[in-house]
Amino acid sequence: MGRATARQIRHLRVRKRVVGTAERPRLSVFRSIRHIYAQLIDDSSGQTLMAASSMSEAFRKEGGSQGRDVEAARRVGTLLGQIASEKGIRSVVFDRNGYLYHGRVRALAEGFKEQGVRI
Numbered sequence: 429m430g431r432a433t434a435r436q437i438r439h440l441r442v443r444k445r446v447v448g449t450a451e452r453p454r455l456s457v458f459r460s461i462r463h464i465y466a467q468l469i470d471d472s473s474g475q476t477l478m479a480a481s482s483m484s485e486a487f488r489k490e491g492g493s494q495g496r497d498v499e500a501a502r503r504v505g506t507l508l509g510q511i512a513s514e515k516g517i518r519s520v521v522f523d524r525n526g527y528l529y530h531g532r533v534r535a536l537a538e539g540f541k542e543q544g545v546r547i
Contacts, residue, residue: 439525446522454470455523455547456469457533466505466540478511478512482495501531501535502539505541506539506540508540509543520546
């Protein structure tokens with residue numbers, strides 16, 4: 429079993445229990461080699477409410493690193509947290525997508541929490 433397959437199995441195991449609603453959406457994280465992506469999802473309607481990534485225009489306007497490091501992940505989390513708090517979202521369910529809560533995934537979550545939204 430490869431590393432990607434193991435992550436997918438972990439992801440499916442977690443997704444059995446983690447469900448986002450309109451009041452408390454699911455914060456889903458995906459990281460690639462070059463970028464990191466996060467989105468808030470309402471699973472009851474199957475819609476993505478909002479998203480941010482290291483490729484988004486708002487991220488690139490800030491300048492700085494390109495998205496591969498911990499600081500870029502924190503900035504993506506902060507960006508999404510600002511958007512969520514403006515829309516009135518106070519609490520989310522965190523879906524780490526099978527990744528370890530470490531490094532870039534943890535930095536994104538901490539940047540999100542800094543904006544006053546509870547995970």
